[in-house]
Amino acid sequence: MPRKKAGRQPRYGTIDVLPSGRWRGRYRANGVLTNLGTFETWEDAEEALAKVQARFTLGLEKEPTRKGQNGLEMVIDQYFKTRGKKLSERTRTENLASLNNHVVSYFKGIPLNQIDRWKIEVWWHTPTMEKRPVARRNTYFALRSIMNYAVARGYIAENPCQVEDAGATVAKDRPYMSPADFDRIVAQAPQPARMIFEFMLGSHARLGEVVALTVADVSLELGTVALVRQIRKDGEAPAGNKYGSKRTVTVFPSSFAPVRVMLASRIGTKPSDPLFLREDGSPITRTYLQYHWRKAREKAGLPQFHVHDIRHTGLTIAEGTGQGIKNVQLRGGHSTTAAALKYQHARLEADSGMADAADAALQLARGQLVPRAEMPKNETD
Known part of the structure; x- marks a missing residue:
């Protein structure tokens, strides 16, 4: 004693x-x-x-108050009934599952005000979590949001989630698919899949975003596409974008041109109709595009590339134009919704120039020499 x-x-x-x-x-x-x-x-x-x-x-x-004697599980429940309602359904489900699987049982029986920085550090370095770096990072940030809520409600004095470099990238780097690699693959794909893959390259749309597009989302006059929703699973209704990244993007002109031709040939099209249709006239699906991508990459002898790598290739080309990382973040939807909306209207004209420059760089990489002096320039950055 x-x-x-x-x-x-x-x-x-x-x-x-x-x-x-x-x-x-x-x-x-x-x-x-x-x-x-x-x-x-x-x-x-x-x-x-x-x-x-x-x-x-x-x-x-x-x-500290007696509120701090409550357990973490109770505060998590309160959070998701109040502040957590602002999250998308998918984010709510994933965060709650991560917390239940990796946090609640670990800190069970410990009063909230006894969960300090040291205990969070110990949890972070447990063998189970170190073996799952992506799950650990995602769970940590969900927990940090819970603790911020606890501070605001007066349960604890400060947020104990202070792990250094917790936000460092942990996902394995994907191999870079060059424009030449992309061309070799799409050359093996049938229409309309080939046209859609080209559109994904020039718009940086995610797979779920391109499947959810309607005719109303494209502007033939401006050559833009509004990426405002996605379909996460075939058969499900469209939902909000990943991280809520609603954005309007000027598509590479060479990627947009086939879409103009396609829409001009369709009769009786309504704004609410799906933008892309299969050969039989039915809407495209995630499975449809994934199937044709897998078949095409195998025929091209490039089985290491995923359909999501199209997006990375397009963004890498755009970044290489030297027109500013903020423009790249806006085009890719990597910023918050508020940041995207803040820059969207002011940057649309500059974004158009960026798309032209990126498309010129793409054609240059494909062997179609485009004099650098003729490439559109953005003087405002």
């Missing part, structure tokens, strides 16, 4: 010596007993308690 050091107590809190010889510092505020941890010396424990008192006195931290 811990023994108190007779006649020697700090000005704030209490200090006990443990059987191990280390000193434990604790303090009580608003009826809540908080354990600061153990220290090498009595003086170290006293210094830690004094710092806590100073932060409370200066208003740099809130004193």
